[in-house]
Amino acid sequence: xxxxxxxxxxxxxxxxxxxxxxxxxxxxxxxxxxxxxxxxxxxxxxxxxxxxxxxxxxxxxxxxxxxxxxxxxxxxxxxxxxxxxxxxxxxxxxxxxxxxxxxxxxxxxxxxxxxxxxxxxxxxxxxxxxxxxxxxxxxxxxxxxxxxxxxxxxxxxxxxxxxxxxxxxxxxxxxxxxxxxxxxxxxxxxxxxxxxxxxxxxxxxxxxxxxxxxxxxxxxxxxxxxxxxxxxxxxxxxxxxxxxxxxxxxxxxxxxxxxxxxxxxxxxxxxxxxxxxxxxxxxxxxxxxxxxxxxxxxxxxxxxxxxxxxxxxxxxx
Amino acid sequence: xxxxxxxxxxxxxxxxxxxxxxxxxxxxxxxxxxxxxxxxxxxxxxxxxxxxxxxxxxxxxxxxxxxxxxxxxxxxxxxxxxxxxxxxxxxxxxxxxxxxxxxxxxxxxxxxxxxxxxxxxxxxxxxxxxxxxxxxxxxxxxxxxxxxxxxxxxxxxxxxxxxxxxxxxxxxxxxxxxxxxxxxxxxxxxxxxxxxxxxxxxxxxxxxxxxxxxxxxxxxxxxxxxxxxxxxxxxxxxxxxxxxxxxxxx
Numbered sequence: 001x002x003x004x005x006x007x008x009x010x011x012x013x014x015x016x017x018x019x020x021x022x023x024x025x026x027x028x029x030x031x032x033x034x035x036x037x038x039x040x041x042x043x044x045x046x047x048x049x050x051x052x053x054x055x056x057x058x059x060x061x062x063x064x065x066x067x068x069x070x071x072x073x074x075x076x077x078x079x080x081x082x083x084x085x086x087x088x089x090x091x092x093x094x095x096x097x098x099x100x101x102x103x104x105x106x107x108x109x110x111x112x113x114x115x116x117x118x119x120x121x122x123x124x125x126x127x128x129x130x131x132x133x134x135x136x137x138x139x140x141x142x143x144x145x146x147x148x149x150x151x152x153x154x155x156x157x158x159x160x161x162x163x164x165x166x167x168x169x170x171x172x173x174x175x176x177x178x179x180x181x182x183x184x185x186x187x188x189x190x191x192x193x194x195x196x197x198x199x200x201x202x203x204x205x206x207x208x209x210x211x212x213x214x215x216x217x218x219x220x221x222x223x224x225x226x227x228x229x230x231x232x233x234x235x236x237x238x239x240x241x242x243x244x245x246x247x248x249x250x251x252x253x254x255x256x257x258x259x260x261x262x263x264x265x266x267x268x269x270x271x272x273x274x275x276x277x278x279x280x281x282x283x284x285x286x287x288x289x290x291x292x293x294x295x296x297x298x299x300x301x302x303x304x305x306x307x308x309x310x311x312x313x314x315x316x317x
Numbered sequence: 318x319x320x321x322x323x324x325x326x327x328x329x330x331x332x333x334x335x336x337x338x339x340x341x342x343x344x345x346x347x348x349x350x351x352x353x354x355x356x357x358x359x360x361x362x363x364x365x366x367x368x369x370x371x372x373x374x375x376x377x378x379x380x381x382x383x384x385x386x387x388x389x390x391x392x393x394x395x396x397x398x399x400x401x402x403x404x405x406x407x408x409x410x411x412x413x414x415x416x417x418x419x420x421x422x423x424x425x426x427x428x429x430x431x432x433x434x435x436x437x438x439x440x441x442x443x444x445x446x447x448x449x450x451x452x453x454x455x456x457x458x459x460x461x462x463x464x465x466x467x468x469x470x471x472x473x474x475x476x477x478x479x480x481x482x483x484x485x486x487x488x489x490x491x492x493x494x495x496x497x498x499x500x501x502x503x504x505x506x507x508x509x510x511x512x513x514x515x516x517x518x519x520x521x522x523x524x525x526x527x528x529x530x531x532x533x534x535x536x537x538x539x540x541x542x543x544x545x546x547x548x549x550x551x552x553x554x555x556x557x558x559x560x561x562x563x564x565x566x567x
Contacts (some may be wrong), residue, residue, distance in 0.1 A: 018423035051414040078418040093332045105321040106417040
């Protein structure tokens, strides 16, 4: 039998008094997976992550980490978890080295391996130069890195990161993304974020949670498949009226945009070639042409707004 | 694991100026009291020397000094314990402990022992004063040990109450106020009970200092020790349960 999945969440529920924050959530995470966890504010992302990391008790359901039940054997299961909450859990009055050494001890790293573990974590998170500085005096970005270092210091099987790139500058974001991809090779990672391109850049699986329920789960490769081009964006210096554009073969619908732009929707074949030919012959002076993909963002907005529209209709009825 | 958490707690306490200020101020006040008790003793000494079985240094200097120390330390306990758990909740550092392979009991015991470490420091600093009398007087070390033990037990009970109340709120100030309230209540209990009837009844038994006074006289009763240990145990069990509930309610 193959080894059990790193995380196995089944039928997870969490109620806050009456409202259901997490509702019937089930998923698995295998070694080498980087799972992007998406959802609008208050969708239940953080609650789910808190439950997997043992910070919040589920109302119902089971969580297994490497086959160990988190609720039955919390100590053994937690050895395999590294968790970075939204706010990095750092003690401002300690130096980076002191803090990491405390974390190493908390996570029961043996004395002789401790120094090496601290050095590796510091190296991986780019903290080599700030080891002796007080955490309280570091910038937000560096505090975030200290938080990540804390989560990976004991090389856990599962790393859970709640919005790890918030408050970082673009260079740091790139470094952190690189780090996440690197970690993803030998750990399983769950990553929550609001930044959709981040998911496409770092994750190989995507889940969207909305009102406590999983509404979408797929691999990013599958997402690319879904994301076939469905519209063209064109800019003309002498833009024709909508009716003329509609007559280009293959175009279903035209949307005229400000700045002499037009969006042309199509369902079957890509009409780019026909459009270029027509533009040249009719003298529309086409200067820009690009295909728009059905992106994660569109899927996200579709799933999260369609449902609320549905709910509003329900409420009105 | 418990010791790791305790060491971190103690270290953080001493990294803030608050702990140092408290140590300095208590030491000053108690040193002043110590000197005035010595002066008092020296005034009385000619009369005492004449009598047989007269009270000695232990009764006239050490016992009142440790009595004062308990009152002063009860006043500073809330300042030290108020941040124990409320601060961790407020700055969200508690999740570091929750997601580490550590049980709730270990977290609470670690926090508690860290704070107790501070009070052991204060008590030892205080004990240097009577120990300085060893040179040039016949000090009853047994009585001194009883006083020290009593003081440590009072501190242990006070800080356990403080740690529990600090787990109930995210605001250190609220934790401090409620701890003051609880400790003063335990002080007042004795007053009211001794007013109503000559001997202290149930209320007197509950009073925090009633049991301490026996030890100041040099009597170490197991009932007194048990009273403090039970109080500590009760508060710590409540704290563990409170942390568990925090995970349920969050």
